[in-house]
Amino acid sequence: MEETVSSRPSGGCHLNLPPMKMLAGCLRECKKKSGDTSSFWMDGPHGQDVEVGLVWMQGRVTEVRPDRGTTIRITDDTHTFTVCGADKVPKGKPFLEKGKYVMVMGSVLSCSPEPVLRAVKITDLSDNPVHQSMWKLEVDDFHVNSKCTKNV
Template sequence: MMSEDPLSLRSPPVKILAAQLRKCCRAPGGQWQLAREEYGRPALAVPLVWMQGTVLSVDQDRLTVQIQDESGCFTVQGVDKVPKGRPCLIAGKYVMVMGLVLSCSPEPILRAVKMTALMDSVLNRNMWELEVEDLHRHLP
């Protein structure tokens, strides 16, 4: 697992889906890299990510949350130590998570930096996947 790097928190988070994160590989030096050949773009370092999805479960100690986006599941650890917006540690809530990437395979694992509940709207959910795709098509 990657240790927390204070420099990682200086970079803006990369919007990403669970399926994309699952395909990331470690580069020399330990950073996770997202291959973006399908968009005609070079690989992108993803130390800090922004993900959205529906809370599937919260462990009994409220330390770890299982979330699912349109492309798959991911785990968020350390949610007890971060600022949280509207109540978000509830199964069924649609949430935003910013976190440091700890692992990508077989299932992505993040260490939470921030977490908040979003409006539970079909538009929010449907637009997220398009927003992520648009970002990766245009981000150099």
């Protein structure tokens, strides 16, 4: 059976679907579906709920903590979010320092009061300032042109 948004099992990483580009402020607005302990949802374009399981986010590292397998706090100018398990991803540790601009792909563990992700991939984007200046436009473009999400 071909997997669709509605047929995905709840919980876990959905690596067979592309991650949703998200801003932390928008991810904070996602809701936990009642009765479902491991998935988060946002309003879709036609009133249907869209599961938010795997996200792609970018921002500047504000704190690196060695607890829970290296936890990092990141801000994307809309809000702050936390990424757990940064030491478990390839190349996750050498560049994890305050002030670096990074891309994080991760599974959503919590949305409110602050988004929390479990890292799947982390990449240092600090060498090119265009990544940061274009990020909000990329996210907007994704949501405008996506068939499963509203414009954010």
